[in-house]
Amino acid sequence: MFKRNTRPSAWRASGRAAGWSAVLLALATPTWAGEGPAILKAPSDLTAGIAAMPQIAAPADDAERRINAAVKRLDAKALEAARECKSEGGQYDYWERAVDAPMRGPRFLSFVITDSWLCGGPHPNSNTMSIVYDLTTGAPVDWTTLLPVSLTGKLALAEGPGRTRMVTLASKRLHALYLAGYRPKTAGSKTDDADKECREAVTETYDGQPPAMMAWLDAKAGGLAVQFDLVHAVQACADTVVIPVATLRREGAQPLLADALEAAHAQAVK
Template sequence: MKGRLRLAAFGVLLVATGVPANAADRIVQMQAAQVGPGIDAFPQIVEPVDDAERRINAALKRLDAQVRKAAKSCKAEGGANTSWERGVRTAMHGPRFLSFEINDGTYCGGAHPNTGTTAIVYDLVTGTPVDWTTLLPPALTGKVALATQADETKMVTLSSKRLHALYLKAYRPETGKTNANADDKACRDAVTETVSGEPPAMTVWPDAEAGGLAVQFDLAHVVQACADTVVIPTSTLRREGVQTVLTDAIEAAQAKRP
């Protein structure tokens, strides 16, 4: 009963904010493609129904063009042994938000390959990337910045002590298995360590399958395997003061999953 009431309330909220009932509140269908061998393209919205969705598709094509250009430069710089792999996962495709998790693995010459995870989140009402300062309280956004990615695009990061604390609370909890705890200790130390007391630059995105806000940040190459993604559940997000338009959307998306 509570679930139905919550979804009903979410529908009222969408109407109150002027969101078309057949657009931003729906689960959009996505069509995957490839930029090149081993490089996922951003899935496109199938049969976009409004300007916002068409704007998003156009922006995603520009991102695909950027990684295509970067992969070409990588090969020119490093020669025949270079590689560029990209996986793109649609972590949420409505209602209200469309989010992508992007995982790149690159080798353009040098001592070792590099890996990295980032994300981009669109508002299906406006067709533009979300402004996290309107969705998260100041304690969770902290310092908002743009970080340059492997393909030279700039993605939003949040440096927040409170967000980092929530990440650490859920990161690889200790178990009764002594060996596993010992192996994880080095990773716990790696994700806890800060530079001059400042929190790391974190990437966040709503994840419908996991039912919360995913948080991740990259680490030095020697401890890159410790860079787990942690999902903060909507119940915690509510207690932290996150806007209900985001928490309700995540829960509605999870409820609509097959």
């Protein structure tokens, strides 16, 4: 677990999240590749503050071996980015990475990677990336085979600061579902200026185009998690919204995806 973050208060939450993710991943947690069980293991941190990607223990087939090879490459890229950050100088420069695996099967394995860094700039930065693997092929999922075109929209390849690459979805319908689930109001809740600013920030589009959104599968929440980047001034507004599996079914998601999510959710809430 990371030591208490002594950096500005805006980053203490990131440090706590990193430590919590490390604890979760240090536990051998069962996953399901197709019909057979597998186990995720988390190697020791790559270096202080930089979590290693979890790997499938005792991989049973080529697909699982491909996933392990892929996450090792991600580790190498993260270390390279951290070394470059440090070389830019500055006594207080740093790089931290936390990793979580919110879906561990059946069929799909999700990773969520959060990098936090200060590399000589005026302020710290943070970035979240997500990758979902198909446990039967060992390749990242093709969202166009799992979600209707109304939810995938325009696909693009994005690269994070740690050189992690992922596919983003730019869909007006997906953005609308995100906004529908964003910070739901309860009876008696009030909207202050900060909340209003956040709602405006996530609603804003550029030239009428929806934002490029990352997506991953979340077993405990039971749905498709969606998030997108915002400018630094309102970065704290970039909440993750989970679209429930029931909604995904109504929108036309493939039964394969919905069934896997439901099975994973049933295991996660036991």
